[in-house]
Amino acid sequence: MISLRDLTKRYGDRVAVDDLSLELKPGAVTGFLGPNGAGKSTTMRLVLGLDRPSAGTALVGGVPYHRIKNPLRTVGALLDARALHPGRSGRAHLLALARSNGIPRRRVDEVLEMVGMAGAAGKRAGTLSLGMSQRLGIAAALLGDPEVLLFDEPVNGLDPDGVRWVRGLMRSLAAEGRTVFVSSHLMSEMQLTADHLVVIGKGRLIMDAPLAEVIAGSSLTAVLVRTPHAGDLAVRLRAAGIRVDRLGENELEATGAPVERVGDLAYEAGIRLHGLRTREASLEQAYQELTSGSVEYGAERAGA
Numbered sequence: 001m002i003s004l005r006d007l008t009k010r011y012g013d014r015v016a017v018d019d020l021s022l023e024l025k026p027g028a029v030t031g032f033l034g035p036n037g038a039g040k041s042t043t044m045r046l047v048l049g050l051d052r053p054s055a056g057t058a059l060v061g062g063v064p065y066h067r068i069k070n071p072l073r074t075v076g077a078l079l080d081a082r083a084l085h086p087g088r089s090g091r092a093h094l095l096a097l098a099r100s101n102g103i104p105r106r107r108v109d110e111v112l113e114m115v116g117m118a119g120a121a122g123k124r125a126g127t128l129s130l131g132m133s134q135r136l137g138i139a140a141a142l143l144g145d146p147e148v149l150l151f152d153e154p155v156n157g158l159d160p161d162g163v164r165w166v167r168g169l170m171r172s173l174a175a176e177g178r179t180v181f182v183s184s185h186l187m188s189e190m191q192l193t194a195d196h197l198v199v200i201g202k203g204r205l206i207m208d209a210p211l212a213e214v215i216a217g218s219s220l221t222a223v224l225v226r227t228p229h230a231g232d233l234a235v236r237l238r239a240a241g242i243r244v245d246r247l248g249e250n251e252l253e254a255t256g257a258p259v260e261r262v263g264d265l266a267y268e269a270g271i272r273l274h275g276l277r278t279r280e281a282s283l284e285q286a287y288q289e290l291t292s293g294s295v296e297y298g299a300e301r302a303g304a
């Protein structure tokens, strides 16, 4: 479990993380989203004790990172996959980490196998592709079999097979009851991987909710209704505070209410339906709505 309380990090007069409070639960993949410069990496660095908060606390299992006895056995992390000694082999890198954390040597071969690097473990880190470095970084995160895992952009540089593999790995780590916190800019991938989402912008919390709730909350998620009495139903739905757009003589689109509520209102009014379904927004669309005011380093929109 990761708990952030009023977490703040300033660099000079720049606030990178601004009063962030969160609880990340075990048994779920929590996606960490936000525009470039939003403060995701800084937050992860604060959790891992690589930076000191200006105010507030970041706790793992109830204690700050620097007080954890065997850190790699409690928290595993992939931050910067390229931050490896270029002349050292992957295996040597993992062996050194294992030795300094009291982890048996055989675990090194186990994690190399798990990430599909067993055949390339002798290669010097400097000669590895970005995707292979990512796999090695993931192996390092898994080394101590930790309960809490943080991954900063883990699919960066991976081919489609690798992306799918990371998705499966995150899902299975969460299914084993671990806390998995993963940042990404790939919304379509996050939609397939995450159970829960934390969205930040300019260091501040924008959203902390289950994926399904984030998507349901988008103005582009709508209930589509086909009925020979579209006019009557529109009146009933609007009276209940639901936004309605007529799509055609027998079709309308309702936003701001779940499909069950639209169906119940029609039933109560005795209105016959010929079709009732939800059209879900994509996470990309929901994310864009949530963060439209928080994009710091965006290009100007064409025509804007």
Ligand SMILES: Nc1ncnc2c1ncn2[C@@H]1O[C@H](COP(=O)(O)OP(=O)(O)OP(=O)(O)O)[C@@H](O)[C@H]1O
Residues within 6 Å of the ligand: 011, 014, 015, 016, 034, 035, 036, 037, 038, 039, 040, 041, 042, 043
């Ligand atoms: N060591 C540092 N010194 C000064 N400013 C920093 C430092 N590290 C981060 N920042 C600033 O803090 C802000 C948050 O950066 P951070 O890297 O955490 O964002 P991010 O959400 O991870 O971005 P990205 O998606 O681009 O990786 C940025 O404005 C960045 O310039």
